[in-house]
Amino acid sequence: MNDPILRYTLVERVMHWIAALTYTYVLLTGLAFYSPHLYWIATILGGAPTSRFWHPWLGVVFALAIAWMLRAWLADMRITPDDRRWGQAIQHYVRNEDENLPPIGRFNLGQKQFFWIMFYAAAVLLITGAVLWFPERIPWSLRALRYAAILLHVAAALITIGLFIIHVYMGTAVVRGGFTSIIRGEVSPAWARTHHRLWYDRVTGR
Amino acid sequence: MSATLRVQKISGHSGPVPGEGAQRQQQVAKLIDTTTCIGCKACEVACLEWNDLPFRETFFDNTYQTMPETAWNYWNLIKFNELPREDGAMQWLMRKDQCMHCADPGCLAACPADNAIVQYQNGIVDFQQEYCIGCQYCVTGCPFNIPRFNPATKKMFKCTLCTDRVSQGLEPACIKACPTGCLHFGTKDDMKDLAQARAQQLRDHSGYANAGVYDPPGVGGTSVIYVLHDITNPEAYGGLPSNPTVPWAVRLWKQPLKWLGNLAMIGGLIGVTMHYLRFGPKHPPAGGPHE
Ligand code: HEM
Ligand code: SF4
Ligand code: SF4
Ligand code: SF4
Numbered sequence: 001m002n003d004p005i006l007r008y009t010l011v012e013r014v015m016h017w018i019a020a021l022t023y024t025y026v027l028l029t030g031l032a033f034y035s036p037h038l039y040w041i042a043t044i045l046g047g048a049p050t051s052r053f054w055h056p057w058l059g060v061v062f063a064l065a066i067a068w069m070l071r072a073w074l075a076d077m078r079i080t081p082d083d084r085r086w087g088q089a090i091q092h093y094v095r096n097e098d099e100n101l102p103p104i105g106r107f108n109l110g111q112k113q114f115f116w117i118m119f120y121a122a123a124v125l126l127i128t129g130a131v132l133w134f135p136e137r138i139p140w141s142l143r144a145l146r147y148a149a150i151l152l153h154v155a156a157a158l159i160t161i162g163l164f165i166i167h168v169y170m171g172t173a174v175v176r177g178g179f180t181s182i183i184r185g186e187v188s189p190a191w192a193r194t195h196h197r198l199w200y201d202r203v204t205g206r
Numbered sequence: 207m208s209a210t211l212r213v214q215k216i217s218g219h220s221g222p223v224p225g226e227g228a229q230r231q232q233q234v235a236k237l238i239d240t241t242t243c244i245g246c247k248a249c250e251v252a253c254l255e256w257n258d259l260p261f262r263e264t265f266f267d268n269t270y271q272t273m274p275e276t277a278w279n280y281w282n283l284i285k286f287n288e289l290p291r292e293d294g295a296m297q298w299l300m301r302k303d304q305c306m307h308c309a310d311p312g313c314l315a316a317c318p319a320d321n322a323i324v325q326y327q328n329g330i331v332d333f334q335q336e337y338c339i340g341c342q343y344c345v346t347g348c349p350f351n352i353p354r355f356n357p358a359t360k361k362m363f364k365c366t367l368c369t370d371r372v373s374q375g376l377e378p379a380c381i382k383a384c385p386t387g388c389l390h391f392g393t394k395d396d397m398k399d400l401a402q403a404r405a406q407q408l409r410d411h412s413g414y415a416n417a418g419v420y421d422p423p424g425v426g427g428t429s430v431i432y433v434l435h436d437i438t439n440p441e442a443y444g445g446l447p448s449n450p451t452v453p454w455a456v457r458l459w460k461q462p463l464k465w466l467g468n469l470a471m472i473g474g475l476i477g478v479t480m481h482y483l484r485f486g487p488k489h490p491p492a493g494g495p496h497e
């Protein structure tokens with residue numbers, strides 16, 4: 001009855017941490033080139049030419065990890081009517097009044113939206129990143145593509161940074177137990193019941 | 207050390223620029239008179255020789271052009287075009303293509319690497335390969351399609367305006383090699399005067415009513431200026447842009463987008479901190495682990 005519940009399999013955890021670590025590296029090296037005030041980050045990470053070399057490659061690994069996530073979590077990430085009801089009451093979630101929230105499944109609406117925006121942003125970052133990687137392959141007559149690519153790459157990166165800040169904050173500081181679950185894979189039944197009631201009911205067979 | 211003091215602009219640099227407040231230098235310029243160029247390529251060879259670049263494969267496509275474009279180890283190319291004139295005659299246009307040394311260089315604006323591109327107070331824009339990180343942003347920033355990437359060393363190259371020669375009081379190698387005197391080198395003011403006088407001569411005595419001087423204001427003027435037979439059609443001269451500017455996308459990226467992004471990131475960090483101070487963590491699950 002009080003046995004811990006498996007929330008993330010080992011494979012899911014590995015997948016998550018590949019995405020998280022590659023994202024963090026790509027984020028830091030990207031920021032180094034984004035602003036002269038942050039160029040020192042590249043120095044710490046082994047020098048700017050090294051950072052420039054690895055950013056696109058680890059970006060590709062990140063995009064692959066996201067594609068893998070899509071495959072693994074597609075069913076869990078579908079937005080349901082339960083999520084919509086939860087979304088209408090989201091102010092209670094923000095204010096930690098969780099007792100006023102309707103029950104939800106494995107992920108809440110915020111987590112699902114985070115996933116979907118990350119997914120589309122990763123696609124944009126991958127395509128525009130390819131243009132930034134080989135700008136000379138874009139013929140001079142199509143140079144508008146180079147201009148579009150740099151603007152979209154930065155804009156998409158900034159959107160993901162905003163979400164990333166919230167994601168890390170929620171997972172470590174606000175929802176206690178969340179961070180352990182993505183490392184060790186397990187949550188207590190009480191945690192599952194409080195935060196993801198419908199999922200709890202499903203996995204415990206109620 | 208005086209050379210460092212005369213730096214006017216540095217790419218990817220967050221502090222003051224060493225040349226600020228130092229005594230100003232004369233602006234230098236090359237003048238290229240396309241109307242007297244015979245396409246002999248002496249300047250192409252002189253550039254290779256002076257800069258110790260290996261001779262590379264040429265590409266013959268039934269024109270008088272050595273290859274389609276400049277390359278990382280070929281910085282100076284006579285662009286050739288055959289223009290049908292109204293009277294039915296063919297006009298051969300030859301234009302020496304190389305870095306224009308813009309007063310407002312788009313390459314430098316785009317470059318993220320501290321010191322990889324510098325502009326000296328005499329107007330020369332020079333790439334410092336030891337600081338270049340090979341990101342190729344300068345390719346996106348340049349309105350003249352000039353910077354070229356060496357994929358083996360991951361460094362960028364282009365015409366240096368022979369800074370090494372100019373700083374010693376010599377004229378650039380290409381200028382020295384020109385047999386017709388269509389290339390000139392001197393202060394920007396002198397070159398402008400000479401160019402205007404030549405354009406006037408072409409208008410008054412040679413029947414080129416549209417002859418003029420190419421010194422595009424969109425990039426603040428350039429340290430390489432041209433005399434053209436027809437200033438209304440620079441594109442005919444191997445794709446010389448008629449109104450080059452630093453791309454607006456590069457401006458948007460380097461100015462508003464940067465500041466908005468910085469504010470948003472700092473705002474996001476402040477936002478979550480405030481949320482934590484106001485609301486804190488969620489209450490532990492009712493009942494706790496030992497229900
Ligand atoms: C998905 C594959 C990706 C590829 C192929 C890619 C490629 C590139 C390339 C080639 C550049 C040019 C300079 C450099 O190499 O650092 C760049 C810049 C950048 N990238 Fe990526 N990237 C990818 C993903 C990402 C992700 C996930 C982020 C998330 C934060 C990101 C953020 C940035 C930033 C902030 C810059 C600097 C923009 C600037 O200079 O203003 N990239 N990227
Ligand atoms: S022509 Fe291009 S490479 Fe040369 S200074 Fe101007 S922007 Fe830079
Ligand atoms: S590739 Fe161009 S923009 Fe990038 S660091 Fe080198 S000189 Fe600067
Ligand atoms: S100024 Fe020097 S580097 Fe530039 S084209 Fe002439 S010879 Fe070559």
